[in-house]
Amino acid sequence: MAGRCPLRYALILLAAIVPAGAAALPFDFVYLRDIDPTILQDIRYAGSNNFVGRPLPGYEAAECVVTRDVGRRLQAAQAELRPRGLSLKMLDCYRPVRAVAEMLAWSQDGVETTAGRRYTPRIAKQDLFRLGYIAVRSSHSTGAALDLTLVDLAADNSAVFDPAKDYADCTAPAALRAPEGSVDMGTGYDCSDLKAHTAAQNLTPQQRRWRNELVTVMARQGFVNYAREWWHFSLPGAGATTYVFPIRPRR
Ligand SMILES: C[C@@H](N)C(=O)N[C@H](C)C(=O)O
Numbered sequence: 001m002a003g004r005c006p007l008r009y010a011l012i013l014l015a016a017i018v019p020a021g022a023a024a025l026p027f028d029f030v031y032l033r034d035i036d037p038t039i040l041q042d043i044r045y046a047g048s049n050n051f052v053g054r055p056l057p058g059y060e061a062a063e064c065v066v067t068r069d070v071g072r073r074l075q076a077a078q079a080e081l082r083p084r085g086l087s088l089k090m091l092d093c094y095r096p097v098r099a100v101a102e103m104l105a106w107s108q109d110g111v112e113t114t115a116g117r118r119y120t121p122r123i124a125k126q127d128l129f130r131l132g133y134i135a136v137r138s139s140h141s142t143g144a145a146l147d148l149t150l151v152d153l154a155a156d157n158s159a160v161f162d163p164a165k166d167y168a169d170c171t172a173p174a175a176l177r178a179p180e181g182s183v184d185m186g187t188g189y190d191c192s193d194l195k196a197h198t199a200a201q202n203l204t205p206q207q208r209r210w211r212n213e214l215v216t217v218m219a220r221q222g223f224v225n226y227a228r229e230w231w232h233f234s235l236p237g238a239g240a241t242t243y244v245f246p247i248r249p250r251r
């Protein structure tokens with residue numbers, strides 16, 4: 001039947017070859033889980049465990065969405081890490097423009113909270129954009145930037161974040177900081193502080209090795225680290241178009 005109507009035939013064919021959920025994304029974007037389900041994900045802006053303290057608009061699901069090219073490169077990095085007992089863990093991927101607007105409004109609202117201060121122990125939150133810790137026009141919104149860390153799969157990563165606990169700030173020793181289920185990079189994720197600068201000097205040799213490991217494995221796939229944040233990487237030349245579509249559950 002479909003053979004008599006080329007358009008219908010094309011639609012049936014498309015439904016058969018496009019992975020479930022992918023149709024909800026704009027062309028060239030993919031759910032990373034469809035490319036490599038072994039890559040761990042903790043998409044922090046989809047929940048409350050982040051510096052704003054609530055889920056950000058546009059994050060309707062805790063899913064890493066990236067361009068297909070970025071996804072394939074992450075898969076290659078993961079293939080290098082897994083035989084060594086390590087894994088990538090994604091903390092943020094594509095970021096809808098609305099979420100960036102919410103970050104900007106939060107930074108200017110004049111309200112300081114204890115949880116928020118854990119992420120910015122030494123600087124005022126209204127200075128975060130000016131100092132380069134958050135971008136008004138973020139490369140995350142192009143689908144070609146990532147926040148990520150490394151997980152030692154043999155380590156005890158069972159500690160979970162408890163919002164009722166009074167953790168030390170993000171620059172404190174790992175045992176006192178909020179648990180993140182990943183290796184100790186010297187600071188927590190999204191720590192807006194000099195100690196989070198990738199080349200910071202006040203690190204232990206092991207913390208330095210972990211940062212070097214992440215930068216090296218990502219560089220082999222063409223990703224460039226952002227000097228102010230050990231966790232932020234982007235793919236140069238990946239295009240400058242920013243997107244607004246929300247991250248919906250992958251079906
Ligand atoms: C906010 C932080 N996770 C981040 O991604 N910062 C860079 C500079 C950005 O907002 O693009």
Ligand SMILES: [Zn+2]
Binds near residue numbers: 233
């Ligand atoms: Zn980032």
